Amino acid sequence: MNVKSVLLAVLIPFAAYAQGFAGLGTATQDFATPQRPAEFDFPADHGPHPDYRIEWWYLTANLKDEDGTDYGLQWTLFRTALAAGEVDGWTSPQLWMGHAAVTTPDAHYVTERLARGGIGQAGVQADPFEAWIDDWQLAGPDFDNLRMTATAPDFAYDMQLTAQGPLVFHGDAGYSVKSAQGQASYYYSQPFYGIEGMLSLPGGDIPVTGQAWLDREWSSQPLSEDQTGWDWFSLSLGEGKLMGFRLRQTGGSHYTAATWIAPDGTTTPYPDGAFQADPLTVTDVGGRDVPTGWAVRLPDRGVEVEVQAINPQSWMSTSIPYWEGPVTISGSHQGRGYLEMTGYD
Template sequence: MIKRLLLVLCILTGCSPDNQAVAPGNSLFAGASTGKTANVTPAATPVLPGDHRSHDAYQLEWWYLTLVLNDDQGEPFAAQFTLFRLLTGPDNSDWSTAQTYMAHVSVHSQRHHWFGERFARGGVGNAGIEEKPFAAFMDDWRWQATSHELFPSTLSFSPAAGVQLTLDLTQHGPYAMHGDNGYSEKSADGRFRSYYYSQPFIQASGTLTLPSGQHSVSGNGWFDHEWTSALADQDALGWDWFSLHLDNGDKIMAFRMHVNDATPYVTGTYVTREGQSHHLDSNDIDLQPTATLSVAGRTMPLNWHMVIPSEQVDIQLIPFKTDQYNRAQFPYYEGRMQVSGTHAGSGFMELTGY
C-alpha cells in the first residue's frame, strides 16, 4: 500500500522510473534551473575561508569528501560524503527556498558496498551548509567543523542499517586552487567552467562499524568544493575525474570532460607534498582508458593510464574492486583506485555520463 501511494507521489513530483543504463551523452544536472543565475568569471576567484560557504546564486554546487582508509590489519576501505546543492525553482513557497539538496554517502569494503541517498529542500532546516562553525549536513549525516575553517572536523554518517562511519579529520597541507587560481575551465572553448578548489591533504582516523564488526580505520582524504552555472547543459555529456595520493606525498587531480561534438578535454593539477600546485592542461597530461568492463549493465572504462612527463609520472590506475557503482536515482561510478607504475599510491575515480 505504501508502494502504491509512493508511486502516486512519484507521478506528483514528475519522476519516472529510470532503471535504464545512462547512455553516454546524458547530462547529470539537466534538470537544474536555467533561469537567471550568477556567472563564473575569472575575475572573482575563490577566497578562503569565506568561500567554504554556499553560493546560492549559482546553479550547482557540491562539497565532496572522498577517503581511502585502511584498518589496523591493512584491510582497505573507501568512503564518500557528498552534499549537492541545486538552484531549482522560484523562491515563493512558505515551506522552502529555491534550493534543493541531494546527499550521497557510501562505504566500500572489498566485498560489500553500502550506499545512501537523500533529498531535501532548502530552508526546511534539515539540510544545508552552516558557516560558523562550518557544517555540511543532511539530516543526521553531518560533517561538522569546530570553526569557520573546515578542519579540524568530524564526519559522521550511516549509509545503511548496521553501518556507521565516524571520523576525525585534520589537514596537513594547504588548499589547492585548480585552473587559474580557482577559475577552472573544463572545455577548450571555456564554455564549461567552474570555481574549483580542493583540500588534498586530509588525515582521517576513526571507527567504521559494519554488520561484521567494528574497525579502527585511518587514511587519506580529499575534499572538493566546486560551484558553477556553466555545467548544466545538454552538451555536457559527463566526465572522468581522478584524485590521487601518491606515496611520495604528492597529489594529482585529473579531469576529462566529455562535450558533445568535441574530443574529450583533459585538465588537471599537480600538487607537490609541500603544497605547491601547478595547473596541467591537455598538453601536460595524457589520460587514456586501457580497459573497459561491464558494471551494472554498463560498459565503463575502469582501467587507465596516466602520463605526466613534466613530473615523470607514468602510472596505471586500477580500481580496488570492479563494482563501485553508486546506484543512485541518477547513478554514477565512484570508487577507490590503486596506483602503480612510476609511483604507487591510491585515490578515487569518478565516471559520469556512461
C-alpha cells in the same frame, strides 16, 4: 502537506535534474556565472552560494584497517537550484542530495538522502562549519577540524578529519575551465586531511586510518552542450598529488585539465591535452561497460601510472547514477586515490 505531496515536491525536481546532468550543459538563465579573476572569501566561501545552480561538498577517503585491508569512503552533499536565491519554507528553490558510501575489496555499500531547502532538513553554514542532511553531518569548529558521520541500513561511519596542509586552487587560481567553449566553475580542494575513525559494516566495527580529499565546486553551467560525462582522478603519489579530469564529448574527443600539488601545497595547473587518461580494463557493472583500469600520464611530471579499481563494482545506484571508488596506483609512482566516472548509465 501530506507525505505524498512531500515526496513529489522533493523527487520530481531531482528526476528532472538526473535527466540532464543537473542542467550542467544548459543555458544559465538568471543564475550567476563564475568570472575571472577568481576571488575567494574564507570562511564564507566554505558555505553555500545559492545564486549559482550547482554546488557540492565532496569528500573521499582512502583507508586501511590494522590488517592492511583497503577501504574507501565517500560523503557528499550536493546543492542544486530551480532558481537563484534562497527563501524560507517549502517554496525554497534549493534542493539538496546526500550520498554516502563505503567500499571494500568485496562489497560496495551506498545510500542516498534527498531534501528540500528552506525547512532546515539540509544545508551548510560557513562559520563554524557545518554541512548536514537529516542526521548526517560534516561539522567542526573550522574547516581544518571536522567530524563526519553517516548512517544507512547496512553501514555507518564516524570519522575525525584534521587538515595537514593548505587549501589548493585548481585552474587559474580557482577558476577551472571545463570546455573549449569556456564553461567554468570555481574549484578548490583540501587534499591533505588525515582521517581516522570507525566503520560499522555488517561484519562488525572496524577502526581505520588514512587520508581524505575534499572538493568544493560551484557553477551554473560547467559543461558544454556536447559533453556527455567525465572521468575524474584524485591521486596521492608519494612525492605529490594529482587531480586530473577527462570530459568526454560527442564524436569521441575529450577535454582535459589537471593540477599537480606539491607536498607543501604549491600547485601547477595544466591545460587541455597535458593530462592523458586512457581506459585499460572495461568491466561489466550491472550490464554497463565501465572502464575500471586506466593508463594515466602527466609527462611534464614524469607520471606514467596504471590506475586500478580496488572494487570494480563500485556503482552508485542513486538518483543520478555513477561509478565512484578507491583505486591503487602503480608504475612510475605508487599510491592510492579515487576515481569518479559519470555518463556510463
